[in-house]
Amino acid sequence: MPRSDHYNTKQKDLILNIIKQEEKDFTIKDIHSKLKDETGLTTIYRFMDKLIEDGLVDKHIGKDNKTYYNYLEKCDNKNHFYLKCESCGKIVHIDCDCIEDLSNHITNKHKFKLNRKHFIINGTCGDCNEG
Numbered sequence: 001m002p003r004s005d006h007y008n009t010k011q012k013d014l015i016l017n018i019i020k021q022e023e024k025d026f027t028i029k030d031i032h033s034k035l036k037d038e039t040g041l042t043t044i045y046r047f048m049d050k051l052i053e054d055g056l057v058d059k060h061i062g063k064d065n066k067t068y069y070n071y072l073e074k075c076d077n078k079n080h081f082y083l084k085c086e087s088c089g090k091i092v093h094i095d096c097d098c099i100e101d102l103s104n105h106i107t108n109k110h111k112f113k114l115n116r117k118h119f120i121i122n123g124t125c126g127d128c129n130e131g
Helices: 003-021 028-034 041-053 098-110 126-130
Strands: 057-061 067-071 080-085 091-095 120-123
Touching: 003 028, 003 041, 003 067, 028 041, 041 057
Parallel strands: 080 120
Antiparallel strands: 057 067, 080 091
16 A cells, blocks of 8 residues: 555544544634644545535534534434534434434425435524523
């Protein structure tokens, strides 16, 4: 294996390990600063695009017009979705059979098929509601 391939894999592993630990929205610059210049911004952007394509990362524009990302825990259960707090940015992975009824209702009544791979319900988490 050429040295450059091994180096790229090491960089990707570093990026993936950091984003898996993030419980809230993060930016590319957040990841870059945690890597302490071990990985260039271009590599981070390219890898994030790949993770978005693979369904492991969600990308969205925040209220401040900055681009934010969230790691979406991979799950093989078809009845999973994510709850995202609009205050703190935390994402919680949920496995719940009731999502099947909601999905069927939306499909049958409203003729709209949900993308279950990226199904995110926005709201406010319990911690932020208490504050």
